[in-house]
Amino acid sequence: MLYYSTKNRDIKASLQEAVVYGLAPDRGLYMPEQIPQLPDTFFKEISGKNLQEIAAIVAYAFFGDDIDKDSLNQIVANSLNFEIPLKEIEKDIYVLELFHGPTFAFKDVGARFMARMLSFFVNERKQDDVKVLVATSGDTGSAVANGFLGVEGIQVFVLYPSGKVSEMQEAQFTTLGQNIVALEIDGTFDDCQALVKSAFMDEELNIQFNLTSANSINVARFLPQSFYYFYAFAQLAKIFDSAETVFSVPSGNLGNLTAGLFAKQMGLPVKRFIAANNLNDVFFEFLNTGEYKPRPSVQTIANAMDVGAPSNFERILDLYGGSHEKISREIKGFSYNDSQIENTISSLYKRSGYLLDPHSACAYRALTEGKEPGEKGIFLATAHPAKFKDSVERCIDSEIVIPEDLEKFTKKQKHSFSIQNNFNIFKKALINLT
Ligand SMILES: *Cc1c(COP(=O)(O)O)cnc(C)c1O
Secondary structure (H helix, E strand, C coil): CCEEECCEEEEEECHHHHHHHCECCCCCEEEECCCCCCCHHHHHHHHHCCHHHHHHHHHHHHHCCCCCHHHHHHHHHHHCCCCCCEEEEECCEEEEECCCCCCCECHHHHHHHHHHHHHHHHHCCCCCCEEEEEECCCHHHHHHHHHHCCCCCEEEEEEEECCCCCHHHHHHHHCCCCCEEEEEEECCHHHHHHHHHHHHHCHHHHHHCCEEECCCCCHHHHHHHHHHHHHHHHHHHHHCCCCEEEEEEECCCCHHHHHHHHHHHCCCCCCEEEEEECCCCHHHHHHHHCCCCCCCCCCCCCHHHCCCCCCCHHHHHHHCCCCHHHHHHHEEEEECCHHHHHHHHHHHHHHHCCCCCHHHHHHHHHHHHHCCCCEEEEEEECECHHHHHHHHHHHHCCCCCCCHHHHHHHCCCCCCEEEECCHHHHHHHHHHCC
């Protein structure tokens, strides 16, 4: 299967090229030429299948032309080796817990899958060494760094805004060493993203290195996120013969939501989607007005969603032929400020004992406000509450237990390189640290 650029359908790439280069040469995002349809029998039998079986089938539908079945199964087995439980927490409200991976956030799914797919290309297909650049507002850096740790032939540079990620997040990508380099940028997340984009445009760097992105612009990172929508449906199908299912997704760069939209286009019987924003709500505004106005991000307690210009917006437009009407029929938007997020965490905790992190809280609240009678709602819980210990403890007025596997990161020595928000300085550092 070939992948075309969202900016020009005539610009095409193989899967390997799309994964190794990240962005198309015209800076568009790659889209698969076809969206494979899964047969009815798959959906009839889905409730009897486990996560890895479902993921292997969906992965084969997308990547089967390009990677043999055994290798693909291996990639799936090595990346999705943790639980993704679905739990009912209130009547007709289910949570899909995506945070039981090594860094306690949903980005482990895409990051681990991408690391193993890229490793397959570098080590089996003799692709030259690759450098991964990743800008993070917190969770991406930790998931990508841990996903790629120790993978031969790949060096990872994590760019993060100094002082704007939690201590716990920072520890997860600054303490690893080996092939992982942390660059602490004197700026915002958008500045980090801009530096990464400039690096991809820089002729000299591109002659010297193979640079790729592990942000959700990379097809190997965002597409695997469709697997768990099928898996959630499978678990619900064990309880109900047929249900009107609505997914509520906490949204920043819109990679997670876009993966869900792909799942639906592959045949997954989802009724509709809810997109939950924090105060960085350009997508919410687009859904309501039809106007897309990116703007600088502001800091919130759901910081992995502090995105002013969501990169996968172009993919959503492309998927629906640019029609605002079609998009707004499929997705309803909600937006919450910090105090609404805090109230949501504290009130659900008081009512049921279930503890949300600030991102998942947006999705939970949007679902309770947006769900219609008769619908079954699933919200995606994207991070473990302990990852945002300080914010969460403030809401519930008591201390929470940090899982041991999460705590271990904070006990190690931090190593990062402080860099001004300046492309030439960043470029020099990149060359010197290689
Ligand atoms: C990245 C992230 C999000 C936003 O996901 P997108 O795919 O960028 O929309 C939401 N919650 C958490 C915890 C995240 O890390």
